[in-house]
């Protein structure tokens with residue numbers, strides 16, 4: 001049975017032992033050279049992209065050439081491509097993939113909440129790469145071939161949806177695709193019927209299940225007997241206070257999963273180990289100048305990925321999901337391999353209050369450190385488009401049921417002081433009634449944008 005007895009530490013012993021080593025850089029180099037040639041010779045868009053940068057595949061002879069001459073591909077670049085194709089998705093795919101656009105086996109996409117959804121097109125060659133890339137994370141999250149996992153992310157379109165189900169299944173585990181769309185009741189029903197080893201979903205889903213299980217099933221979520229929670233899609237899985245709350249309620253280990261990384265079982269959060277450098281290369285660049293930042297302990301920058309095998313489903317060439325990450329290259333106390341990273345925040349979500357930069361994840365951490373005195377639900381009120389915020393930054397925070405005015409006055413000051421201590425900004429807490437803020441099963445939206453109405 002799963003989980004019983006000693007297991008080897010990694011899904012792929014050979015490759016995962018080579019993560020974060022000079023040998024890995026050689027493996028990446030041989031693959032990246034091939035990748036550039038492949039894109040240049042087979043796809044119209046990437047040929048013109050490199051031509052516009054004045055680069056031919058033969059010009060890339062060293063890492064320095066690669067870092068200095070290949071531009072970073074951002075979502076604005078996708079938008080420009082989409083416009084040039086008149087928004088016609090089939091033309092866009094032909095630009096990106098050439099003839100391979102006629103061999104697609106799956107199409108996932110970004111949510112498109114901030115405009116045009118960008119596609120993640122899978123050709124048949126992507127499938128084993130994706131399964132291997134994801135499989136290494138599953139193994140580290142103690143989900144082994146033969147185990148059952150309920151899928152509680154949104155299934156529709158995004159990479160964590162149907163594409164993830166395909167990877168789970170190709171890896172050899174059993175995916176139960178209930179999906180966030182089906183709602184908490186369905187997820188709880190399947191968890192009770194099947195007693196799965198693992199559940200994957202957003203931290204908000206887990207929090208919602210904790211809250212809803214007693215009234216819907218008559219039992220706490222602990223009774224489900226789930227051992228591994230794979231959480232992603234939001235910052236919460238990396239916030240110690242949120243992790244603790246969820247792990248204690250489920251009696252399970254919470255693994256933070258994102259961008260091919262998976263956190264480890266060391267009691268104190270060490271970031272996400274990245275076990276797939278040979279499959280999808282991980283780089284850091286300066287968010288403004290796009291200059292390469294060496295992967296050194298504590299380095300911080302914009303994360304950039306390049307898929308080294310298969311097609312371009314995961315990341316074409318130096319593609320940025322627009323997240324700021326901090327990287328650690330020293331040995332993790334858990335003993336497992338791989339560089340580690342922490343997601344500091346989405347570049348788009350950064351706020352600037354009197355010149356001080358703050359990400360919603362930092363605010364969420366402080367708010368959650370006050371649970372159970374408050375439920376932990378809050379919204380950041382934006383009167384104008386970010387990043388600039390005219391102080392004070394306003395936070396709508398739910399108070400606990402039955403709190404007296406006097407208690408709330410004291411607590412408001414405590415939260416504002418704690419926020420100032422941790423983030424260097426002093427917000428204004430505005431109390432709202434318990435359960436008055438919308439709960440999200442899929443991706444949590446921490447902003448209330450007044451200007452957008």
Ligand SMILES: [Zn+2]
Nearest residue numbers: 264270332334
């Ligand atoms: Zn570790």
